[in-house]
Amino acid sequence: MPDDTSRFIRACRGEPHDTIPVWFMRQAGRYQPSYRALRQRYSMLQLARTPELIRDITVRPVEDLGVDAAILFSDIMIPLASLGIDFDIQENVGPVVAQPVETRADVDALKPFDATDVDFVLEGVERTVSALNGVPLIGFSGAPFTLASYIVEGAPSRTYRRTKHMMWQEPDTFAMLMERLADMVIAYLKAQAAAGASALQIFDSWVGALSVADYRDSVLPHMVHIFSSLIELNLPLIYFGVGNQHLLEAMASTGASVLGIDWRTPLSQARTMLGPSITLQGNLDPERVTAGMDTAEQGAIDICRAMRGDPRFIFNLGHGVPKETDPAVLKHIVDRVHAMGGDGA
Template identity: 40%
Template sequence: MSTTLQNDLFMRAALSQQTERPPVWFMRQAGRFMPEYWEIKNKYTFLEMCKTPEIAADVTMLPVNLLGIDAAILFSDILVTAEAMGGALSFEQGVGPRFANPVRTYDDAQKLAGAECVDKLQYVANAIREIQQRLNGSIPLIGFAGAPFTILSYLVEGGSTRDFKRTKLMLNNEPALAHLILQKIADLTIAYLNMQIEAGVNAVQLFDSWASALSWNDYTEFSHKYNKYILDNLNRTVPVISFAKGASVFAPLMIETKPDVISVDWNADLLNLKKTLPEGIAVQGNLDPFIMYADKPVIKAKIHELFERMRGEKGFICNLGHGISPDMPFDHVKFAIDTIKEFRY
């Protein structure tokens, strides 16, 4: 698939092949730090944007046209799977996602749909086809889904949380209930990602955004087990990226899921971590997103520091350790992308 792309840097790096410079894309690269995003957002609700293929394509294309990144990522949200399962999802300005019907009992869990509800997510496949028409082979398109533990935490808490109290109480006091919910999420996630692959994405990323909330043993039982089940059952015709906020700790387990790429947060020395991985697993990361607030000479120095550290390594995709924050200066993000694209090994 990479041979048909005008810019296949990302695909080559994802497959641990040599590249003349690190390819770059940023998590949340089509988002609230862009004035152009708000021009669209002020006309529609967030879910309307996700569910209308033409609008999702418009937003996906913003960083392609304005930043010149090496890979686009589908504009959607990890919680669309939770909504398809029966979660009453809404997004409140300044608050974030909310579920009006949190899942906290066996009765709640039994009401959740599983893989059979994947047809409700057909709008995502339609968006992928629309985006690929617009990209026209210029750069690859990344699809994605939320990992089961991360989705579970939103369903159980009823929204975002700082301490994961209800979630951890369920893991400790009612592990069988947690496993019931996690299995349903995992089954749907397999069907959902395979649908995206069939629709034409060039790669997929599994986002375990809140894995860092877990102890090693809890991560093993309630996260890793299901992530491995998902990757074992994917149509592996495109590269698969496994992202966990906590990858700097959990990478030895993440290896067992056999991803093509492990996306690493900023707590690790990326070269040291890569040397612990089997040959053929690439790394993605791992700039601290807060660098984007710094003065431009600092941004450039930090990027060059990382790149010099990774010099000579095959399989390195430049990204942030997590997503771009809404108030990060657009011109700083653009400067970072330009700095990366000017670099040569």
């Protein structure tokens, strides 16, 4: 169970807390000199499959930056290996799948998810929770559509053409694929919760490529199934997408308790649209933290002023930390947001 005294957990629940909680997506990553040093010795997948390295990489930004939550160091592709998906994560490319899923036979050939296949992740969660001294750990998974977009396309895509063609032309095949992936997400996140995660985030990074109608028809039922299956855990459940302003109302109807907002949508607008009963997380433009201390600080100040007094607000970027970021800028932002949320100037 999460620590009820944590400002991050309390903000997720809309409960009173002392100041605005802060964490950053990709806060453990390539902008850190310590992480770059590890990448000289290990591949991304080697790091993500070694429990003691998962722990060290996850904990480091909490120690360095003073953020209010850790997020597990891993990759959304990791559990797909249990289904029989052969993939690699290539530098400056991203996930590349050896044999993309193209037909109903390919979907039928996927194996059921087995949590013992990701025991290194679960051990990493346990080791990390022990090292965090009460700071909440966010476990995570990719969402079915975003995962499908990788395994159907075979690699990162700008158009998601093959995925959309399957969704439109072979709807039964696509629905079966989404069901298989949804079942995997549920089991994977429940296993992370059992290992000690205090909150769970589902990354649907590429869902903004869909129309509202396609999202409601082909994605929403699976997301409702996921969140309704996870609610028994009594943990904060975070849902995040990119370029998805047109989908926010539908995404908020899934049962998520927290909705991550990217930098394109003002948080005040999202609050008006979605009402007071869901926590909002975001949404500084990630490029502000690469543009210098003053530019990053002003963006953070503007967001905190707009959300001041809102008990359901968590400060974050609108996407992941860019690799060019100066860690000192992130540390300054954490301190500045904490000061503003505590009624500092």
